[in-house]
Amino acid sequence: MIRSAHGTRRTRRTLRVSAVAAAALLALNACSSSGPDAGAASRPSGSSAELSGTVTVFAAASLEESFTALGERFEKEHPGTEVAFSFGGSDSLAAGITGGAPADVFAAASATTMKLVTDRDAAAGAPTTFARNRLQIATLPGNPDRISSLKDLAGAGLKVVLCDKEVPCGAAAQKALDAGGVRLTPVSYEQDVKSALTKVELKEADAAVVYRTDVEAAGDKVQGVEFPESADALNDYPIALLKDAPNPAAARAFVDLVRSSEGRRVLSRAGFLQP
Structure with a gap:
């Protein structure tokens, strides 16, 4: 089920819920590692069979409609996953990430605000521009x-x-x-x-x-x-997997969906331009 928050107060609430969900997921993995399915850990990273748990996505407020639609599609494609969104001003979201808020993915409304995260070495690899806005x-x-x-x-x-x-x-x-x-x-x-x-x-x-x-x-x-x-005054929208992502496999799959042909179709229908 999609969870989302918009605005500073509700964003903080979602972060607390996400932290609990991440902790629960880690505990579940720890318990299951000694069971008969312990060999599942050897499956290739990112395979859809192993995706589970909550993916926490911090995204610019202007992405709310299109990302919510993509989140619903992601959950249908990967049963057992949940996408939790925090929508708001990109600068506030970046400050939350660099301040230690647990998140898996950051999608910003400008390269400048993404740089606030990459300059603090909080992104896992270089961000990718996936859309533009006017x-x-x-x-x-x-x-x-x-x-x-x-x-x-x-x-x-x-x-x-x-x-x-x-x-x-x-x-x-x-x-x-x-x-x-x-x-x-x-x-x-x-x-x-x-x-x-x-x-x-x-x-x-x-x-x-x-x-x-x-x-x-x-x-x-x-x-x-x-x-x-x-x-x-066109704005480029970059997306990045975060370095300390609690659920990196599912996070990577969500980023892939945003950058896929289906992701481009959803974004185009919302009025975004191709990068």
Whole structure:
């Protein structure tokens, strides 16, 4: 069964559950090693027959819909496994990993935030870019303020929300604003892209600069507006198996699924671009 958490408080709860699950799995392996199936340990690493237990995946908030779908597929393909997700701002997730939070896989929304993990030697090997994302302006349904460009966001009285500048979607938005020569003061900076989009969905803001994938996932709750400066702020999404992964075999298989043709199809349907 897929487990997921979004936001700082729920992320911490999921980490505690994941730690318990990892400990339980280790205990189970220790007990079973002396039984009649002890020879199972000699099976090739990564074979689907031996995959079991929880795979804990830390992933950027913008991956929630597509990764949840891939997690469900993974569990069907590997009975006995469970994928536990922690979705949130990539910088916060990276800080959790480098701070010792138990996780198997990290999928970030930018190479910069992935570097926070690789610089601390917390990744097992080089990360792989598996997708790209592009920004859109999310407006209220019907676009009542007739926003058609980034410059329109600087209009008097317009309430605009951005992601925090330390978060990949915020850094990309600032890059696009700089490219368009636009200066604006948002009503708030949000910790991740889902939080920024929610402000518009709840009509607490008139517009937000978010990823196209999140606009598509929101359906008719918002309306997306393309703008040319988004081409100057594409974000690459890298994924990595973590060095201290509690369940490395299953983690490697999940990374393989994300990078597979099926993974690309799921990501493309969500609006992601191929790297």
